[in-house]
Amino acid sequence: MANGRVRKFLTKKLNLSAFPVVGPISIWILLFVLMPLAVIFIISFLGRDIKGSIVPSFSLDNYRLLFSEGSEYAKSILRSILFAFATNAACLIIGYPMAYWIVKYGGKIKPFLLLLVIVPSWSCYVVRIYALKQLIGYPGIINNFLLNIGLVSSPIEILYTPHAVILGLIYIWLPFMVLPIYASLEGIDPSLLEASVDLGATPAERFLTITLPLSKGGIFGGTILTFIPAFGDWIVPLLLGGNKVWMAGTYIAHYFIVMGDLPLGSSMTVFLTTAIVLMIYICIKLGGEQAIERIL
């Protein structure tokens, strides 16, 4: 069956008329996405000798090591999933009302309000994290304020904790949840809502039966844009977690940069990439074509 499909694909005439349009991007994806991934995939099955050099012999040891009993990497995967879900949920809880409010009450200043959402993401990622550090640090603005109004007697510990990492991920990725949801909500035909009012639907019914289902694409589009980067992030945990909160990305960076263990780092990358692709697939399945449209 599968062979038949492959044979059919290979024997079909190739229409080169579309090449000027899709050719350059296809070559780009091939050279800079698929080929590096292929190299990483191959390296993930190789080993290392005692000097740390890569040995060209096939082995599944790297994958066995990843999921051996008590593996810190396996724990970090679970931690990453948890953090990414928390980030995603928080971005949705904050971002949906924000986008809804802009669409419904933004009026003439909608573009300005959207700009306010987008502007922070124009500045450097690391600069934004450092700005957040000034806010949540031990001697930071929030602690100073709480101490000054007498709400706390000693500074509260936010920075360099798992909470700080989740806060940082929400802060960085929130705009990427707001924008797709905004696009979805903006695209809803107002006559549908008007008709539901005429038919006696309550505001809650209107939201649950019309607005929410029609903004599904934006929600899943936003999920792709927030969950995935949060899942693989290692800069935020490094800077806001004080190098004490390790996510899956932290391990990959550590094995590539510090330990120079390319095979083990590659096997981690393959696993993480597979998990991300699976997540995208689930989002597209649940969100439909709209999920893709909203992130493009």
Added chain:
Amino acid sequence: MIKRKKFVIALAVFCAVTMISASVSFAVDKPEEGELSGTIRMIGWEGYDFPRTFAEFGESNGVTVTMTYIASNDEIFAKLKAGAEYDIATPNQANVEQLVVNDLLQPIDTSRIPNYKNLHPLILKAFEQFNYQGKIWGVPCAFGKNDFVYSAERVDCIESWWDVLKPEWQGRYIMLDDALGQITQAARAIGITHDPSLLNPEEFEQVRDLLIKMKKGARAIVSSFGEAKSMLISGEADGWFSANLLIAGEAKEEGYDIWGCIPKEGTLIFLDSYVIPKNAPNLDGAYALINQMLSTDTQIELAEMYMGCVTKDAPPLLSADLYSYIPYDNLPKFFSDNILNGPVPLEPGEYATMDDWVTLWEEVKATK
């Protein structure tokens, strides 16, 4: 119109050719021998990129000197092993053997470093143990000691390394993300008086326990000296478990009082060196810059960052404050009272290996 089969074959051939091409190192035009040009790339700790020296050297020779900072000694090995090209690296003395064994360094031709003769004989003698295979692999560039670094404005120094485990220090000190430095210092803290690079399984276990306890009480494990300075100045932390006083000079210029002390269990000393990677693209530049680093002016600049001058002509020219920080008058005692740790074993045997060390540090960092 062509068939997809032909297109797929052509694509596969294209990919294969591109991959093969990418794996081949293309010959790059190199400057003539003795002629300085282009860029000199260094990799090493913050503090070895002397602003005055680099600027003047670059201007007078028409070259650019760039620096890649490391957060741990292991990074030099990892980057060179991965094929990265640098002209100079500044590893800790304990890491030189690993670089030599892996064929990542080239022997130093001391005749190309006129200022080599300025090196203090005692420093050269101390470094002799790292001249593997009868060759010179590194040129000593700085030495010093690891202190407990603290904000002198807010706290007093600790008496014992173990004091950081006391309640008042919980969440108030930081550690550096460097396996070698942290493990050797923890070894000193548990009372090891021999070379802390040679830890038997029992000692290694004790070090692990101490480091895990320390990590749990640490505010953060920092990746750079700059981050550490910023945290000590801002009040985010009050102390730093084991580092040299590099940041004290900069903090002083900014009006902050950061200082260091050696707790009663003693400390370690370091003797960093300049090494030249085997694949250094700008060999002439590397030798010229190393020569410049051994000049009197650069050595004085180095002393201003609270590191020890390795040449014999610079110390007499230092201010009284800087001169008193290192016992230049009694260097033999300095080297005998403190411990200059040797290489960590690479092969399994009686002692924990480098792999064990890196794995231990990873475990310490990941432990909750």
